[in-house]
Amino acid sequence: MANKKVIVTGGNRGIGKGIVLSLLECGYEVLATCRDASNFDFSHENLSVANLDISDDASVEAFRISVEEFEPNILINNAGITKDNLFLRMSEDDWNEVINTNLNGVFKITKLVVKGMLKRRWGRIINISSISGSMGNPGQTNYSASKAGVDAFTRSLAKELGSRNITVNSIAPGFIETDMTEGVLDQEIIDKIPLKRAGKVEDVASLVNFLSSEESNYITGQTLVVDGGLFMK
Numbered sequence: 001m002a003n004k005k006v007i008v009t010g011g012n013r014g015i016g017k018g019i020v021l022s023l024l025e026c027g028y029e030v031l032a033t034c035r036d037a038s039n040f041d042f043s044h045e046n047l048s049v050a051n052l053d054i055s056d057d058a059s060v061e062a063f064r065i066s067v068e069e070f071e072p073n074i075l076i077n078n079a080g081i082t083k084d085n086l087f088l089r090m091s092e093d094d095w096n097e098v099i100n101t102n103l104n105g106v107f108k109i110t111k112l113v114v115k116g117m118l119k120r121r122w123g124r125i126i127n128i129s130s131i132s133g134s135m136g137n138p139g140q141t142n143y144s145a146s147k148a149g150v151d152a153f154t155r156s157l158a159k160e161l162g163s164r165n166i167t168v169n170s171i172a173p174g175f176i177e178t179d180m181t182e183g184v185l186d187q188e189i190i191d192k193i194p195l196k197r198a199g200k201v202e203d204v205a206s207l208v209n210f211l212s213s214e215e216s217n218y219i220t221g222q223t224l225v226v227d228g229g230l231f232m233k
């Protein structure tokens, strides 16, 4: 590995923050983003932050300069949203917003980094999807479709980039304690999880660390589930 430079989208809170802190601890240099970089409530000598709205073309275009200067060889596509509603009540706006952020956003940010990785002949792309993309969830037709799309994107891109020493994988978390699951997690859900607890951001971050490292050299095109056993195929 030429260097250890990582971009993490949505790195200011939740799973993204857990990933950023864990990568910093392992000696990576991290460029973390969120929609308003003044929302970062932590700092580190190897951390830089940038404004980025992955659903907004102008914001993505402005971020291109930061990517070119930073020269990342690892990308963690973490930023994502939910807009849950039962299908009959789901508006087209809520459908479009979730697809545009969770799926189109992954496409756009990956486009920004891939050329540099190809030039440097080494790369890791790690997409945070969800078990909702495989098992489905009532009220989440938009979210499930976006995350299934991310997993499919992962497999196809892995086949395109494998010969260039770039691996592409997804991580599909189950229920992780963050703002996204606040008010959603209840005892009924916990009872269904074989490990009898919700996940912590560190449970996802440790797998990101492994997939970012040389030790994961021969793993690509996979969706790895981190859910305490909730969804078993």
Ligand SMILES: NC(=O)c1ccc[n+]([C@@H]2O[C@H](COP(=O)([O-])OP(=O)(O)OC[C@H]3O[C@@H](n4cnc5c(N)ncnc54)[C@H](OP(=O)(O)O)[C@@H]3O)[C@@H](O)[C@H]2O)c1
Binding pocket: 009, 010, 011, 012, 013, 014, 015, 016, 033, 034, 035, 036, 039, 052, 053, 054, 055, 056, 078, 079, 080, 081, 101, 128, 129, 130, 131, 172, 173, 174, 175, 176, 177, 178, 179, 180, 181
């Ligand atoms: N928590 C779970 O149980 C769970 C389970 C499965 C999958 N996931 C996935 O894990 C990822 C992180 O989720 P989380 O639970 O940590 O969520 P979270 O606490 O709600 O944090 C979401 C992050 O995404 C960023 N973000 C949202 N929309 C964005 C946009 N348009 N442009 C740029 N950044 C944007 C947010 O930035 P701002 O602060 O600017 O809003 C924030 O940093 C998501 O992809 C989510 O789908 C989570």
